[in-house]
Amino acid sequence: MTLTDDEMTQAEPDAGLEIGKDRRRKEDQRLITGRTRWTDNLVLPGMLHLAMVRSPFAHARITNIDTSMAKAAPNVVTVITGAEVADEQGGLPNAWPITPDQVTPNHPPIAVDRVVFAGEIVAVVAARTAAEARDAAELVDIDYEELPAALDLKEAAAATPENGGALAHPDLGTNRSALWTFDSAEAGTGGNVDEAIARARTDGIVIEREYRQQRLIPAFMEPRSTVVDPTGEQITMWSATQIPHILKFLLAAVTGVSESKIRVIAPDVGGGFGGKLQTTPEEFITFLLARRLGKPVKYTETRSESLMAAHHGRDQWQRLTLSAEKNGRVTGFKVELLADLGSHVSLVGGGVPVLGAFMFNAIYKFPAYQFNVQTVLTNKTWTDAYRGAGRPEATYAVERIMDELAAEVGVDPLEIRERNWITHEEFPFTTVAGLEYDSGNYEAATARAKELFGYDELRAEQRARREAGDRVQLGIGVSTFTEMCGLAPSRVLGSLDYGAGGWEHASVRMLPTGKVEVLTGASAHGQGHETAFSQIVADRLGVAFEDVEVLHGDTMVSHKGLDTYGSRSLVVGGEAIVRAADKVIEKARPIAAHLLEAAADDLEFKAGRFSVKGTDQGMAMAEVALATFAAHNLPDGVEASLDSDATFDPVNFNYPHGTHLCAMEVDTETGQVTMRKYAACDDVGNIINPLIVSGQLHGGLVQGISQALWEEAVYDDSGTLVTGSFVDYLLPTSADTISFDLDHTTSPATTNSLGTKGVGEAGTIASTPAVVNAVVDAVRHLGVNDIRMPCTPERVWKAIAQARGGAAGGGGQAETVGAAAPHFDESTGMEGTVDRTTGGSDA
Amino acid sequence: MTRINLTVDGSRVSDEVEPRMLLVQYLREKLGKTGTVIGCDTSNCGACTVHLDGVSVKSCNVLAVQADGGEVTTIEGLAQDGELHQVQKSFRECHGLQCGFCTPGMIMQSVDLLKTNPNPSEQEIRVGLEGNLCRCTGYHNIVRSVQHAAAATGGAQ
Ligand code: FES
């Protein structure tokens, strides 16, 4: 694969304009020299260290805890248990009850009398050093009485007190947390799905499939770490978090400490991917202990703790029914999900599948659509957002089943998409799920992707290999995705019962020397905010890129914000910056007019300069800034300040899209899969920094590819996480991956003045179905029509062997076709059972 | 407690350490060399990679006492006379990092790779960095960074 340096470079930007330039990142100097502010680097005078004692059982009653030996260990300051702090510890918040009757178990940071997943915190040791704390933690003696654990998602959904199934929280009497539904006929956005399916059964095509979204672990590289210093006027918390502002608010809400007494700082944060979008038990515990002890306290998790107890993502069963006319025009799509929440309904975990609900119809003009999700409690680590959150699951389902439809109709997968997609003339387009897509051009992106990929040549090679009966077959996978990102608007989030808004805040301050300070509520963890935001402000105010300083991630500095997740930083936070900068210009205008002895209306502002129209008279913004600071000669009634704030709440989400194409080689004898080529054309609207955008795409692509091929959080029958270290939880290495061929088309967003769309999750959402479609495509002629993720050599080999006549026994079938769903009984509100063979273990 | 003497980033240090102390802990906790970070407990991630006597090692996999008498270079000692190492420059030039957590280890490993193979192919780079995990970049730009560094020095690393 060749590497081109200009793969994402746009047409030459206007000279002097920062937006569109491949600016090297401001962040990098400190990161490449090791002068980084990771939370775990902090050392404060008198600081104590914590170690957590965690449950080895998935579900057990705590019958006795003896902390005396641990307390007597060298340099141990205290050991606490859940019962000892029950009055003080509060419960972890759930901010998104998706239905009014959602079943939400109480969530104490330290378990009190029962543990509900392996890895839950049972006791906490504070000692002079981390090593001493860990040593003492070994000495805490706990007696457990094991209880039946709800582990398998389908079994958990079906369990009741009457049928004796295991309940994750027996006191709740059910594992079903909430049932959330959408029906296009009821919503008035489309037709009746059941009628469409009934029609297609007599005169058309009905495709029924069951797909598994395996459980994944975000696995950010920097383990979570928290330091709390209670010794000042304020209590200061440093945390490796994506959400310093939300964390501050929730700490105050849960502990009763006034918000003005809490300062949260997210210094350099080593990746998040949704995994640090949580108010964690560890943060609450560190806060509690620091206050109790009156000393700075640090907790940094080990990798095994991180894999076991930081939240997981995905984990759904998807049952899909797609109806179509014989020519492949889809008439209806029905989606029934079971979503595993794990042991608790975490901060926004219950809402993750709901985010996906709007995306199952993707780029298509489906006339009828129905969505049901049952969220389910089990005795496993809780799940929450992981890169894409809900949207990758949806995109996978629809892009996989569209391939099945193409196979049924007997046309190229791209042809079936063309017959169903929204054409570029039809934008803005209101989908059957009720979303209004503002802009897009699926034809253009697809044409460009095909060209980059060499689609026709690769198809020809595929045919030749098939005809020759080659041992290694070639498969081509298509994914024409769109997503809903830029999390906001507040009004819409509110209508979905989300507990917060989606606006973002910014301040822009002209300093006396003409430099600019920008504060943003969007707190970065690797996305390059400092660079991209500097480019925006440099253009807007006509100052040098180097003269802009972007401050974020400290609630005392950027005092207001809703943080970073859901690809919202640029499209919501960036636009807030634009608006604050524009206010600065409008504040400066009367001052400049006064100094230039001209009418404000006669001034034009361009490239950092106010000039009097039709003359060569003018003054630079820097001069206005200095004059404002000096305040010797300001117009009457004008404030001596060029600072401005803005809060932006968009009217709509935004909808990046793209076409991704993947070629996979599959060894039909061993099941080994190898990626041959990956090309994509994405449309993320206008691009601020092409270099950063391509970097975000590359990283996203590998995360999505990794779900398709390698990653899975696996529990054993007793509920222990088998993939509890990087030895077993397979993250791809450089040797497992390839380089990508990327390009873009541009359909500017209409809901922000920058015309940008989110990019952080796009690669992940798009790539998983592209890869699995390619693997299945390589062996479809052998009779395989599904392979469960991750497509390990074993699973691929079994699927082939099964298709060839059962050489692998029942295993292939069990892996490739999901079980009849015992959970889809009357009482779920979902109907019927899948008319398919059984099998398929959930573990 | 055992006494060790070593040179770290050009400075001679002498300390009493517990025999169980890892080199990475020694560097971070005793010397404040916090550029070297810890990403796993299993020697899989490579975030802690430093040079010991000119060869890259995972410093979570070496006891501080084993480094006795040795010469250690960390990311903080890589730049010389205020001038960034070419590999550091190339990572910046080619956007070979995002969150930057894997970056010190990635850079130290790349420097070692280029020392032994000044003109690696893409595949040789990919295999050479196999012991270092990155969750952000998808490796694409890391590979380019190493290629860029190789080209910039004309194979004279
Ligand atoms: S910390 Fe040394 S290899 Fe992960």
Ligand code: FES
């Ligand atoms: S840059 Fe974040 S882990 Fe590599």
